[in-house]
Amino acid sequence: MSTNSANNNIKSKNIFAVDHRVDLEERWDGNGHKGGILWFTGLSGSGKTTLALELERQLIKHRYQAFVLDGDNIRGGLNRDLDFSPEGRSENIRRIAEVAALFSDAGQIAIAAFISPYEEDRQIARTLRPDLFHEVFINSDLAVCEQRDPKGLYKKARAGEIPEFTGISAPYEEPANPELVIDTAEDSVLESVYRLMDYVGSEFTLQGQVKEVA
Secondary structure: OOHHHHHHOOOOOOOOOOOOOOOHHHHHHHHOOOOEEEEEEOOOOOOHHHHHHHHHHHHHHOOOOEEEEEHHHHHOOOOOOOOOOHHHHHHHHHHHHHHHHHHHHOOOEEEEEOOOOOHHHHHHHHHHOOOOEEEEEEEOOHHHHHHHOOOOHHHHHHOOOOOOOEOOOEOOOOOOOOOEEEEOOOOOHHHHHHHHHHHHHHHOOOOOOOOOOO
16 A cells, blocks of 8 residues: 555544634624525425525525535535445435535525435434524425436336435435425425425524515
């Protein structure tokens, strides 16, 4: 083994956390609202990305600082080295949870849209910023998601072309106690986004302020 390879396996002990000189409340005051993490979880085809992108658009329109972190985008960049094994999925969620936490530290609303099938991984994500983490279960049963199949993934999974596919050959563990449940099998995109906007207005408004979101 080369010296460089050996050194790459050694975790540095010379890392020191840096305290920012701007506290979270100052960032919130500057943005006009609280920051935090809206963690969308649900099966492929449940509507996570559709709702996340429309919610982002509406929030920006109403002068919120918000940004969508989407599974496909992250898998194509930051996490492109990971596979879809249980270990790869867990590391995928760990990394994006750290990124979402940084966005929340900046006073923004991070909208994380990930299947995130394992309850344990979602709980680990919550522990990073427990007071700023909002789990949103985008609920749509497998039959409806498979009927939609916007990317043709279920068809490929049924044909055995995609191993470890959530809902078919890999499990999805539904949230036990999410902060919000959006039923996309029953509600339209407009109705779902309205509920999300109402939730943001309730949970991310600064004390003593009224921020119109309707």
